[in-house]
Amino acid sequence: MTVDDVPARDESLRRRTIAVISHPDAGKSTLTEAMLLHARAISEAGAVHGKRGRASTVSDWMEIERRRGISISSAAIQFPFGDTVINLVDTPGHSDFSEDTYRVLSAVDAAIMLIDAAKGLEPQTMRLFEVCRLRGIPIITMINKWDRPGRTALSLLDEIRDRTELLPTPLTWPVGEAGYFRGLLDVSTQRMQRFARTSGGATVADWDDIDAEEALASEGELWQTAVDEVELLQADGYEHDTDTFLAGISTPVYFGAAVHNIGVHHALEAVSALAPPALPRETSDGAQRAIDAPFSAYVFKVQTGLDSAHRDRIAFMRVCSGRFERGMTVTHERTGRPFATKYAHQLFGRDRETVDEAWPGDVVGLVNATMLRPGDTLYDAEPVQFPEMPRFIPEHFRVVRSADMSKHKQFRKGLASLDEEGVVQLMRSERRGDGEPIAGAVGPLQFEVFAARMEAEFSAPIRLDALPYETVCDIDADDAEVLGRERECEVVTRSDGRMLMLVSNSYRLRVVQRLHPDRRITILGGADAA
Numbered sequence: 001m002t003v004d005d006v007p008a009r010d011e012s013l014r015r016r017t018i019a020v021i022s023h024p025d026a027g028k029s030t031l032t033e034a035m036l037l038h039a040r041a042i043s044e045a046g047a048v049h050g051k052r053g054r055a056s057t058v059s060d061w062m063e064i065e066r067r068r069g070i071s072i073s074s075a076a077i078q079f080p081f082g083d084t085v086i087n088l089v090d091t092p093g094h095s096d097f098s099e100d101t102y103r104v105l106s107a108v109d110a111a112i113m114l115i116d117a118a119k120g121l122e123p124q125t126m127r128l129f130e131v132c133r134l135r136g137i138p139i140i141t142m143i144n145k146w147d148r149p150g151r152t153a154l155s156l157l158d159e160i161r162d163r164t165e166l167l168p169t170p171l172t173w174p175v176g177e178a179g180y181f182r183g184l185l186d187v188s189t190q191r192m193q194r195f196a197r198t199s200g201g202a203t204v205a206d207w208d209d210i211d212a213e214e215a216l217a218s219e220g221e222l223w224q225t226a227v228d229e230v231e232l233l234q235a236d237g238y239e240h241d242t243d244t245f246l247a248g249i250s251t252p253v254y255f256g257a258a259v260h261n262i263g264v265h266h267a268l269e270a271v272s273a274l275a276p277p278a279l280p281r282e283t284s285d286g287a288q289r290a291i292d293a294p295f296s297a298y299v300f301k302v303q304t305g306l307d308s309a310h311r312d313r314i315a316f317m318r319v320c321s322g323r324f325e326r327g328m329t330v331t332h333e334r335t336g337r338p339f340a341t342k343y344a345h346q347l348f349g350r351d352r353e354t355v356d357e358a359w360p361g362d363v364v365g366l367v368n369a370t371m372l373r374p375g376d377t378l379y380d381a382e383p384v385q386f387p388e389m390p391r392f393i394p395e396h397f398r399v400v401r402s403a404d405m406s407k408h409k410q411f412r413k414g415l416a417s418l419d420e421e422g423v424v425q426l427m428r429s430e431r432r433g434d435g436e437p438i439a440g441a442v443g444p445l446q447f448e449v450f451a452a453r454m455e456a457e458f459s460a461p462i463r464l465d466a467l468p469y470e471t472v473c474d475i476d477a478d479d480a481e482v483l484g485r486e487r488e489c490e491v492v493t494r495s496d497g498r499m500l501m502l503v504s505n506s507y508r509l510r511v512v513q514r515l516h517p518d519r520r521i522t523i524l525g526g527a528d529a530a
């Protein structure tokens, strides 16, 4: 034991490392900004570069990236709230699912699922929710835009229960329906936060905290309805329970309107009081790295082009144990080589601050750390390796061709960088060789982001031609040649070395299986996988 041991435990207990997951336009930027305003981490609205008034398209997303909006450049924002220190890790703001999103979620200990009151659970909410479920990340639900006409609170709870199989346990309940919102009933205190609206979210909303008697006098039937509905729900077992929440069986539910700063305080309190602290992390050999062990961290995201003037490459690491001190030399587990941490930063909106120390749960950006890749482990003194991040089976495929042959070097460099970032997965096909790699993605929007970034950041314009593959299989390396000769099949090797066979569709696959009964062909996924 060293003198640092106790602080590591104390500091990690204060940490809440979370992400907000939502479908685009549910209000993630607005809520983020409102939380920062509320926690007084920023002093005016607009300090976080939001996306007001945009339509959610790829080009806008690229525009946001250029403007260094919050959803792209600040991988994590840290701010104190009460006795806790909240690390808010950003998930990419575009509507398609990407590997990058999954990697980011591997760095958090809890998530806020933000739902638009009028729309309920949308496709991207469901996908992100599913990732949280797979990773065992507890979820706090916030139903936003309650100032607008929308669905009833009860029908939204039903939808959460039916579609996520999480038991929704309301901790606040709206007084007045969506569109005629009077305030919130705090379920645990039975008091009401009655709102006086403010406009534009520029200031912290005015509200008075009144007791049940005064609420009844002021709101009459609306208050009584809220009280009755909560009672009914509780009688049916919809009650918050820490153990089921942490086990991913239930989700506490809050209501609000982020744009008016309504319910934002509750969201922050929920994070502070309910979300788990940084806990010991599982290592590759199935053991756990104790919080007070010497420093260790893993890289969950690598991003290039954050600062167009410098063409930076920043590796973001999450501290898993011990104390990180800027300047310390640690070991890069994959290569066994020393790694100096002179350029350690925390990013806040557009600004960078050097970070002098960090504790378990914190996110630190290491600038120009060219040797670091997502999934890498860094450690001090006691060797450790954290498990590799699982990869997705892509569902859409394109052949990548350079549109300007004089940009060969830039082309290769861009491909390597964006593959590493997880924007797309690059694969080498024996048939096509190195000059024409295949890009795979889970969502086709990724290809547009890929092409736009190749041109904007690497000056390497590309052409992408669709490939008609819908089924992805696992095969043995010895069979690659034979199977690769089949019609409507192509054998590729992903940049991580994994071999995959792409097949046009499941009918064709069945034919190929019949032609080669002795070869192992295991279906992994793809657009038409069962």
Ligand code: GDP
Pocket: 022, 023, 024, 025, 026, 027, 028, 029, 030, 031, 051, 052, 053, 093, 144, 145, 146, 147, 148, 256, 257, 258, 259, 260
């Ligand atoms: P994101 O795509 O999830 O980051 O969503 P934004 O934060 O950009 O919000 C999308 C739109 O919804 C913007 O026009 C916001 O002003 C609006 N919005 C966000 N929260 C609320 C809310 O509580 N009530 C209403 N009426 N509009 C909201």
